[in-house]
Amino acid sequence: MISTLLVANRGEIACRIFRTCGELGIRTVAVHSDADENALHARVADTAVRLPGAAPADTYLRGDLIVKAAVAAGADAVHPGYGFLSENADFARAVLDAGLVWIGPPPQAIEAMASKTRAKQLLGLAPLGDVTADDLPVLVKAAAGGGGRGMRIVRRLDDLPAALEGARAEAASAFGDGEVFVEPYVENGRHVEVQILADTHGTVWTLGTRDCSLQRRHQKVIEEAPAPGLTDELTQELYDTAVRAARAVGYAGAGTVEFLVADGKAHFLEMNTRLQVEHPVTEAVFDIDLVALQLRVAEG
Template identity: 85%
Template sequence: MISTVLVANRGEIACRIARTCGELGIRTVTVHSDADANALHARGADESVRLPGAAPADTYLRGDLLVKAALAAGADAVHPGYGFLSENAGFARAVQDAGLVWIGPPPEAIEAMASKTRAKELMGIAPLREVTEADLPVLVKAAAGGGGRGMRVVRELADLDAELASARAEAASAFGDGEVFVEPYLGGDAGGRHVEVQVLADTHGTVWALGTRDCSLQRRHQK
């Protein structure tokens, strides 16, 4: 039985998790950097643990500090939210090794699917290795994480190198991993739609497909 959850994230997602846990009678602990000391997620939980520093690389991307905060706060489980370390198999294992419940996919599943380049390899889909004029427009995309971070649409070949460098820097800052890849961009002009299927599974082998959703309407590559 889980009584206390540490939310290893910030902002809106941390607030949503804390609210749901509250409705279930579960105590929540959030974490906050110095820059987020007065943020809503830091003030709205039952407890919030300070992560010294301001940059994500020094705070929300420090798995060791997050596990230490969970243990210090007496948490039973860790919920990673999305982005940051939510798709980091090493962090998931560190949480489990500390005797805490990991609320998310098993580390083995994360290793198989968290890296978009690895996931594409498993599905037999190869990213673009060399981009030509005939391939444009293309999308530069971070291999790790999500939430629209580390993504750039390239419509001119001359812009590719700069956009690659920019995407790598943003991905490294957001996810601690600067790997990016390039794939064809099927925007609205090409009639492409962004359709997703969400899958939910428990630890007893039960799996639900939660239907499809059209995620084509986006702002800054976020649904």
């Protein structure tokens, strides 16, 4: 059983995880940069460990320092929150190698879903190869990262070479990975996601849908659960694909599988191998605590 948990994050998500820990009687450890010494998450935790420096690259993105902080503080588990190192397979391995419990999916599952091309291949979905005029419009998309970076819509075949070059450059700059792929562009698609939870015994639960179509600059503005206007058949297709994605990589813990929905069809986008910012929407609808369930799964 987990007795002391370090949260490798700051701000709202750290406080959110600490709240569940308080309800479960788990001791909490915060990490903070010099700039965040008096931040709320550093004040509400039972113990706070300083990460010298101010920039995230020197503090919250230093997995080696965070693992040392966990060991020094007597923590027996690490929760990454979201953002920062939450989808970093090497950090997950470092936590496990230190003899600590990792609150998240296995490192190999994180790696498998980190690349959108690899994720699609696991589900038997191939990107477009030689693009023809009949395929237009298409979307050039970065294999890594998100947030609309490394993404280009192409409506004229003559524009494809420049779009590929521009997307590669932007992806390499933003994510350190210039791999891009081409797929059909779904016009007027709705962005729908499925919350999943998987245990270490092969069980995968689908915890409803969320619609996050209202976005600004590819950033979600409003989440609604359950996603309105879906037929029972389409909802089941979303669930089935989400479960298939989880089982394809031996997933464990909480995660989200994202889709575009248009003309009654679901198009797989990606899988987020972590707790998402919008997880409280599902918690409110289902009256559950996803963080508590993450901890139970990590305990076996």
